Amino acid sequence: MNWVLERVFNYCDDILSGKIKASIKHKWAIQRFLKDYRDCQSDDSPFYFDEEVAEDFYWWANEFEHVEGVLAGQKVELNDFxxxxxxxxxxxxxxxxxARRFRKVYIQLARKNAKSQFLAIVGSYIAFLGNEKQRMYIAGWQKDQSDEVYIAVRDGINSSDLLDGRWKEAYGKIxxxxxxxxxxxxSRETRKTGDGKNPSVGIVDEYHNHLTSEIYDVLLSGMVARKEPLMFVITTAGFDLSRPCFVEYEYVSRILNPDDDTENDDYFGIICExxxxxxxxxxxxxxxxxPIVATYEEGLASIRSDLKTALDVPEKMRSFLTKTMNVWVDMKEGGYIPANKWKAGEIEAFEMNGRDVYIGVDLSKKIDLTSVGYVFPTDYGFHVGQHSFMPEEALAERRAKDKVPYDVWIEEGWMDVTPGAVVDYSFVEQWIMDFINNNELNVILFCYDPYGATQFAQNMANYGLTIVEVRQGFPTLSEPTKEFRDYVYQNNDHQKKITHVGDKVLSWAVGNAIAEMAANESIKLSKSKSRERIDPIAAIITAFVQARYATFDSGDGNISFISIHDL
Known part of the structure; x- marks a missing residue:
């Protein structure tokens, strides 16, 4: 056994013994390698292990120089990972x-872990050695993404004295x-021009950015005539679980899992998360x-800085989790509240009879969703809910366009239809008064956006409610929007600060909500940036602007002031 292979086996021992901390899927990859290596010693195995190649690849990498960072100008010394x-x-x-056993490779690890440099070494090793003409394509979703990796490959090759004079760059290719x-x-645009035919190596970088698998599929299908093709995916985690990268991530996870029956001898994968x-x-x-960044002080300092920013500015937490901790997060860009955090506040029922309540409305357009939100101060924080309305004649069209089961939600009681082609606000007014009277509620304030809802609010005042304007700009909404989210983030198995009864319309709206940030890091929910409807949660936030100052009377003479800053 050569010295490079000894390093690899020592690394495996350190991972499995716990000397080096690693994720469970990383450990599975180690276990799979050790099993495959043992199996190769059998005469019955369809594979063998070429030890000399391990040292060849090490010395090939050592011909390259780091082109940036703290090691710029030094020879590349591959680490054990x-x-x-x-x-x-x-x-x-x-x-x-x-031929090589593995035809497909999936590597998922956090950013800044020398991915582009490693791709340059792998790509050049295949392209420069041997007599066969190799066609290696670097595939990004956009051309500039492909160019970024290509430049890293070119700079890596250019740093090697060994390769000087053995290649040229012409017409945007090496x-x-x-x-x-x-x-x-x-990039995906070039599929229309016929580029990318007969590839031997396809490198898909940051696959989580790809909206579809089209470019991956084109490259893979073009490899059928190759003796030893290599389809190489290297990526960080993403935030959209509907994208093809997450499908690939789950498949590779099953391949690695020793307790799963899924097998694929052609596919190598490793996931560091x-x-x-x-x-x-x-x-x-x-x-x-x-596995690389966390092994030196400058790398750790960078992660510390990223974490501090994410903790101080929750809008940046999604990016920290996906890019730095390599965790898949089901949360849209700028997403207001993750689904799991909202789910943690769900309770089976809430007794509202006789309670104080704050009510907010989001009237929206008359042909769209109109929502009433309500907030009850409680001894633990707040309980929230909503009821929405849609014009009856628009229901079928909206159901098809929004691709959500409005009809089912109506049957379940989360919303109603109003007669006609537009929302009948008198119907909404009547629902609000029935809601108040049937539950004997004490309405502290009725909160509304003065833009487009003044007459509606005046009608509510005529019923005897105290009305208050809540303007929908950053100065008014930022602190309440942040405070509401802070409460939700404190929900767990032991405590709940914001509760709800699992209202499907509300949960859908919370999942749709996008937080828009101003230059001074003020935030508010944005209807223009939220691709789906957010009216129910917008109505609740409007009520919460005032409800967050509420006092709660427990009935025993003890009155407490509710504020997030006291928690």
């Missing part, structure tokens, strides 16, 4: 023809003199997602 990956990709071979191999940046329940503030966990 990178050696482990390279040994898997290049050392396992098929006995029948000597050409290798001795075998005619090419390295080309590619925080495990469920890991504390993001615990620095010892960071190496799970950052």
């Amino acid at each position: 990178q050696l482990f990956i390279s040994v898997n990709i290049f050392c396992f071979k098929k006995k029948r023809n000597g 050409e290798v003199y001795n075998n005619g191999s090419v390295i080309v940046p590619l 925080l495990d469920p329940g890991d504390d993001i503030k615990d620095e010892s966990n960071w190496i799970k997602a950052n």
Whole structure:
């Protein structure tokens, strides 16, 4: 066994023994490698292990120089994590023809962990060595993304004295003199021009950005004639679980899981991420997602800085979790509240009879959703709910356009239709008064946006309610919007600060809500940036602007002032 392979096996021991902290899926990848290596020793195995390639790849990488960062100008010294990956990709071979075993590779780890540099080394190793003409395509969703990786590959090759004079760059691609191999940046637009035919290597960078799998599929289908193709995906986690990268992530997770029956001998994968329940503030966990960055002080300092920003500015937490902790987060860009945080506040029922309540309205357009939100001060925080309205004649069209089951929600009692083609506000007024009278509620304030709702509010005043304007700008909404979210974030198995009864319309609206940020980091919910409807949560926030100052009388003479700052 050569010294490079000894390093790899020592690394495996350190991971499995716990000397080096790693995610469960990283450990599964280690276990899979050790099993595959043992199996290769059997005469019955269709594969063999070429130990010499491990050292060849190490010395090839050592010909390159770091082109940026604290190591700029120094020779590349692959660390044990990178050696482990390279040994898997290049050392396992098929006995029948000597070709590489793995045809597909999926690597998911946090940003700044030398992904582009590693791609440059892998790509050049395949392109420059051997007599076969290689066609390597670097595929981003947009052209500039492909170009970014291509530039990293080019700069890496350019740093090698060994390769000086053995390649040229022409017409936006790298050409290798001795075998005619090419390295080309590619995006989804170029599929229409016929580029990307007969690829031997496809590199898909940051696959989580790809809205569809079209460019991945085009490259993969074009490899059928190749003896040893390599489809290479390297990415961080993302925030949209409907995208093809998450599908791939789940599939690779099943391949790695020793308790899952899913097998694919052609597919190598490794996933470095925080495990469920890991504390993001615990620095010892960071190496799970950052097998390179978390091994030196400058890298740790960068993560500390990113974490502080994310804790101070919750709008940036999604980016921190996906890019730095490599955790998939089901939350839109600028998303207001993650689904799991909102779900944690769900209760089976709430007794509202006789309570104080704050009511807010979001009238929206008469052909769209109109919502009434209500907020009850409680001894633990607040209970919230909503009821929405839609014109009957617009129901079918809106159901088709919004792709949500409005008809089912109506049957379940979360919303109503009003007669005609537009929302009948008198119907909404009557619902509000019935809601108040049937539950014997004490309405402290009726809150409304003066833009477009003044007459509606005046009608409410005529019923005897105290009305108050709530303007929908940053100065009015920022602090209440942040405070409401802070309460929701405190929900857990032991305490609940904001509760709701699992209203499907409200949960849908919360999931749709996008927080718009001003230059001074003020925020408010944005209807223009939220692709789906947010009227129910907007109505609740309007009521919460005043409800957050409420006092709560427990009935025993003890009156408490409710404020997030006291928690």
